[in-house]
Amino acid sequence: MQTLVNFAYLAAAVLFILGMKRMNSPATARSGNQLSSVGMLIAVVATLLQGEILAPWMMVAGVALGGAIGALLATRVQMTSMPEMVAALNGFGGGASVLVATAEVARYVDAGDEGLAGAAFARHGLEPLGAMTVVTVLLSVLIGAVTFSGSFVAFGKLNGRVPGRPLAFPGMRALTVLLALAGLAAIAYPLAALGDTRFDAGPLWLAAWVLLGLALVLGVLLVIPIGGADMPVVVSLLNSYSGLAAASTGFVLRNYALIVSGALVGASGLILTKIMCEAMNRSLLNVLLGGFGTGGGETAAPGPGGTAVAGTVRSTSPEDAAVLLAYADRVVIVPGYGLAVAQAQHTVRELADQLQGRGVQVSYAIHPVAGRMPGHMNVLLAEANVPYDQLFEMDEINDQFDRTDVALVIGANDVVNPAARNDASSPIYGMPILNVDHAKNVIVMKRSMAAGYAGVENELFYLPNNQMLFGDAKKSLERLVSEVKAL
Amino acid sequence: MQTLVNFAYLAAAVLFILGMKRMNSPATARSGNQLSSVGMLIAVVATLLQGEILAPWMMVAGVALGGAIGALLATRVQMTSMPEMVAALNGFGGGASVLVATAEVARYVDAGDEGLAGAAFARHGLEPLGAMTVVTVLLSVLIGAVTFSGSFVAFGKLNGRVPGRPLAFPGMRALTVLLALAGLAAIAYPLAALGDTRFDAGPLWLAAWVLLGLALVLGVLLVIPIGGADMPVVVSLLNSYSGLAAASTGFVLRNYALIVSGALVGASGLILTKIMCEAMNRSLLNVLLGGFGTGGGETAAPGPGGTAVAGTVRSTSPEDAAVLLAYADRVVIVPGYGLAVAQAQHTVRELADQLQGRGVQVSYAIHPVAGRMPGHMNVLLAEANVPYDQLFEMDEINDQFDRTDVALVIGANDVVNPAARNDASSPIYGMPILNVDHAKNVIVMKRSMAAGYAGVENELFYLPNNQMLFGDAKKSLERLVSEVKAL
Amino acid sequence: MLETLVIVFVLASFVGFEVISKVPATLHTPLMSGSNAISGITIVGALVVAGMVDSPWARWLGFAALVLATINVVGGYLVTDRMLQMFRKKEPPRPAAPVSGDGRR
């Protein structure tokens, strides 16, 4: 039976892998996700068939309750709130790992209560406590709890319930280190106690609760000093942790489904985190030490690293901009975080339709870190039904700006800042950017001259081929659409 | 101890994987191979530390003997004989798997000789015979033996000791099927005998020897009907088999090192085979059913599928060709199997140096299946120290022929045959080719008007922008070099 | 036993690394939520452990684990599906080519 179940787990793991592989193209991604969910179903059904599960009513109730909550959350959430949603779900996953590990400890305690001997343990289907069990149970608790509290802090920062700015107090870092050391001690204590008896789970029990408390605080302390806008990186890292938590629970239960899936998620989260950091041209350490992103796109003062930029700024009107766009041959639209803030994805699509109706070639240039999470712009534009063959990645389109009549920058800032190419003293120096300044004309749509996420001024705004169209992106776009229609 | 050894095996497997990953760029490939060999060393040393190995002198002798033979073969072999070499090494690997499996069967026989009971088996460290042991041992024998004899037939075909043309006799296919069925029976027999006693290895022993005989013949029958020029595909497939043989030996010995490495090799061999078949625009089945390639580049009569090509052929002299080349701006060299036959890699490099010295831009266009094994041309040209940044793959360079003054085709034929694009009735129709016919001038260097590997006529030779430079590639190139120098 | 678990863990990590590094940036957000759903595999752990505990309060621990893990799984897959549903390739009224054909693969 156990053999059959393990083969079912293998089948589930294979489906997870195949599902992830299908994520490498938008055309197959959806079926990949479905494949993956079938894998999950197989894993669950196989576990149920194994028998010996929770009282049936309790199980049904648990799944029904969890399923209902999950479905509700998933259908209610706004597309723009995806990062929060992932953070919250991640927190639940971490919490589940903690609870499973604690319940496993409870089994040892129960067995120990019946008598500190092998017989009682055997009755409960347990072996005497070993170093591997102790370490993996406590790791599950530690990682799971850090994931849990960290994810919910990130959730709060992302939806504004926790201040987005980096929060810190004197001695915070010292406290963090202290807590981490205490956590190590909490793991060492029951290990040392193993020497006396391998049947008394008391020390393990104590250690688990202490560690749980420590880890919950630690999760908060680790995430709170990081700026709100860096949260996507944090969420991706916490996602990796939740995989590791699942894997270490798998080590506790000697369950291959958990180990394989946990490792898959752990590795994929890590890779994603790395890709995001690289695209922002920052190290993971720099992100984690915090103090960089100041909050979800709030107007930030030019940072100290920004060079003072001199020059004049040309401002334009929707009427003039409409004429420029309507009579262009080639327009490239560059969306950024402001498009998400203004929720202007549908309006931009409408503008593109109008222009295409007039024979203008329109394409979209998507910077890998435009917005606040990887692929943010793709998801937004996909929501507005922009066909994805009109979207071009940075490398594909960067050579083309030379031959572009108008680059229409909508709520993007850092990702089009030429300082990243020119100014070695800029904090974003070295980050690959979209070369909109090479286009014949640039129109930048934003509300003010304020800096973007990185807090540096943008010399693009002062270039002679640039014009600013001030105002909320959605309102300005609506004006543009009606002006183009009227032409 | 076993745990430590298993961790060493894991380390070895990780090194194999990292080594293979480094194979994705010529710059890191060599260090990757070294990493992989360190992994092998770790696996061997860990096994030795496990104790219980062969009498030391025997072991030292075995490794010394095998190492000496291996080193001798590796240093003596010509670069152009690589496919043979790989085929032979592959055969040795398959043979080793068979021997290991047979020795394992011998252990069961020895134990059974002492008494058909659990005690005798336990004394030998064996469990009673189970279905898994029987099946995996016999699979090792079967796959290993097919690999062994198949590889040596391929070896013979590649170096000409066995006729390269597809060999067949009436009823051969029926015989093959019969042998395969007999093999299945040989696996079923000891499985059925398990019902009587799980301690008598007699049936297994008998089955192993019968299967060994059958499989050796089967290996020959499977490879002999395949044309000599298809051997690289066969070798790659047999490589995959040798991995599977190692993996099934791993199942017999419950040894993770063997299973992981065997699976790696099995999968990689399969992928390579698939890539090669796709590049030749043929299915694996079509290759295995045989009768296509007629032999290593021997002059073949135009095949039945070839359209009769009419037109005149212009022939040129080394003097004229030298002038054309020396005064060109851009020359693309297209090497093919004939370059390998003529061993002209150094001479072609010399010509390129001369031309570059005169300011001509020279690049090499490498078709994925030019030559007789994947990457054949790359290895040859690398031997002649052609920097690999002058080599361009088909997709990279195909657009460029329009702007090329002279395409110099050296001993290539099928890979530049426009029939693959134009003539739906041609056997090579659909194979991607190098569009040399788009160049202003084409010079084809070969010895005659004979067809290439696929046996079809080449309409390129009749195009108005084409000139033939007849003669052995090396001799003609030497003439060209001296003519260019003299200019 | 331990080493087997570790071997499986290491190999699965390699698979994860290799597979994910091929996913284009476009799909990183759905990928994140999709792999998040996979980490809800803890649901299996919750089921297993809940079947083995004896004291009633430990059962409630298992129950809570089950609820949380199910939220993670169901929510994760549904939200990913919602996102991916939007990635449709359709024939636009007038195909907008990039500003020039060159330089594209």
Place this chain on the structure above:
Amino acid sequence: MLETLVIVFVLASFVGFEVISKVPATLHTPLMSGSNAISGITIVGALVVAGMVDSPWARWLGFAALVLATINVVGGYLVTDRMLQMFRKKEPPRPAAPVSGDGRR
């Protein structure tokens, strides 16, 4: 036990597939001989089994297996190294660009 072995086998196969499909055609021949050398891992099997057999003639089987596997390993790695040694990127006297800069990544 069986299922563990199968799990390991399947995961390793995935790793193999993923890793190899990234190798460029240029390196396919060395890749073939390099992975062939890895399949010489049977050397480990030969050592293990030779240590466990009792009858002298079975020992000779083990010995023969050891010799063949060693040939495969040593020959495979050396020949691959010889091939790869030749893949050097050097500054050519005059870098020959492709016939035009466009169209290259």
